[in-house]
Amino acid sequence: MGDFVTVGIDQAIATIRLDRPPMNALNAQVQDEIAAAADEVSADPACRAVVLYGGPKVFAAGADIKEMAEAGYAQMAADSRRLQASFTAVAKIPKPVVAAITGYALGGGLELALCADFRVAGRGTRVGQPEILLGVIPGAGGTQRLPRLVGPAVAKDIVFSGRFVEAAEALDMGLVDRVVPDDEVYDVARSMMARYATGPALALRAAKQAIDDGLETDLDTGLEIERLQFAGLFATEDQRTGMRSFIENGPGKATFAGR
Secondary structure: OOOEEEEEEEEEEEEEEEEOOOOOOOOHHHHHHHHHHHHHHEEEEOOOEEEEEOOOOEEOOOOOHHHHHOOOHHHHHHHHHHHHHHHHHHHOOOOOOOEOOOOOOEEEHHHHOOOOEEEEOOOEEEEOOOHHHHHHOOOOOOOOOOHHHHOOOHHHHHHHHHHOHHHHHHHOOOOOEEEHHHHHHHHHHHHHEEEEEEEEHHHHHHHHHHHHOOOOOHHHHHHHHHHHHEEEEEEHHHHHHHHHHHHEEEEEEOOOOOO
16 A cells, blocks of 8 residues: 555455545656556456546646656656656556546546556546647657557647547547546446456456557567467366356356456
């Protein structure tokens, strides 16, 4: 448990909760605690799915500008490495992850949400990459994860302009996956993860790794990644359980142990 980032597990679903009022600014300590939380849920077999949540009012309004305003090149070269590493730890969690977004997800806040597999936003949510308005560019994945998700032209519009994107537009462009009433964001995010919390954990991990790693390479290499992950699952208890259940009872009735 950190001062600003906590982890709680309920019914195999972990919640990584940001809690640095008033705006969950992502200073160095928060970044370190995010990385530690990601490592914790990655290693914990009791956790089968993850909700990334900033609370009912705001997800995260970005980096702590006061902390970095007077930084020089040497300091920021080191600090940006730590920032990227903390977010990459979230992106590498080998379990399904959903970002439950309320209020603002700006700058580093949006970049953190981009590390999740899915994003649920409240109707009042505003997202964006306003770094250009400060004379810099996104430094925690905004120029890389965002265009991979929404395409280069849309990403350039968001990054070049620094504008805030409302929830409905974010849904239209594929930046978020669902838009719900603000007070339902967390519950909807948990319900999305519930199906995975009882699923075949090793197969879900393999599917996530195959998709994520395959997107970063050519098709032939991606197919080989898939083939190896597929074949490897035939060494698991869940594969035997799932296939026997299918033969005996039909699809969708297996109870998986996560082994």
